[in-house]
Amino acid sequence: YSEHLCISGYGKSIALSHSYYTEIIEPRLDIWVMKEYGLEESWTKTTLCPAGPQRGVRYLPSCSRKSGDVVLEPIDGCWYDDKSYELACVDLVSKRFKSLGIHGYGHFYVESYVESLVLFDKTDAVSY
Numbered sequence: 001y002s003e004h005l006c007i008s009g010y011g012k013s014i015a016l017s018h019s020y021y022t023e024i025i026e027p028r029l030d031i032w033v034m035k036e037y038g039l040e041e042s043w044t045k046t047t048l049c050p051a052g053p054q055r056g057v058r059y060l061p062s063c064s065r066k067s068g069d070v071v072l073e074p075i076d077g078c079w080y081d082d083k084s085y086e087l088a089c090v091d092l093v094s095k096r097f098k099s100l101g102i103h104g105y106g107h108f109y110v111e112s113y114v115e116s117l118v119l120f121d122k123t124d125a126v127s128y
Contacts, residue, residue, distance in 0.1 A: 004060055004075065012037045017061045019051060019075065027051040027058035031070065031092065046092045053088045053097040065089060071100070 004019040014037060018030040029051035035042040052059035052072050059072040069089040087102040 004058075006060055008061060008063060013064070015061065015064070015070075019058055019060050021058070022049065027056070029059055029061075029072075031061060033092070044092075046095065048090065048095060052090075053099065054085065057085060059088070062087075068092070069098070072097075 004017075006017045006019075008015050008017075014034045016032045020028055022028050026049060028047065028049040031046045031048070033044050033046075035044065048059075051057070052074065054074070057074045060075050062071040062073045064070055069091050072088050072090055074085040074087075084103040086104075087100045088097050089100060090097050
């Protein structure tokens with residue numbers, strides 16, 4: 001069975017995730033978060049098993065929300081059935097999943113969005 005490793009960042013935090021199957025073929029997701037970049041002692045680990053709201057489906061984190069929740073996208077499962085799969089988010093402290101109301105049948109493309117403002121008429125403007 002394949003494994004997936006992902007690195008993501010939000011603000012001054014970075015995260016590493018590891019998605020894999022256990023010996024009994026149960027999807028598991030480990031997420032390590034460095035709350036303050038550069039501080040080794042700020043790493044925390046959360047293990048999600050099941051890895052998402054739907055049993056038997058493996059999830060990967062896509063991005064972090066301002067609330068601190070992590071958006072999860074399904075990456076595989078039993079695609080041969082006509083079951084709908086959903087995007088969800090998880091609170092890493094309580095480990096509670098919440099549906100985002102976006103459903104699909106096997107394939108998702110998720111991209112994070114960062115708003116930015118550029119002032120073209122100012123030479124010393126700061127962009128966010």
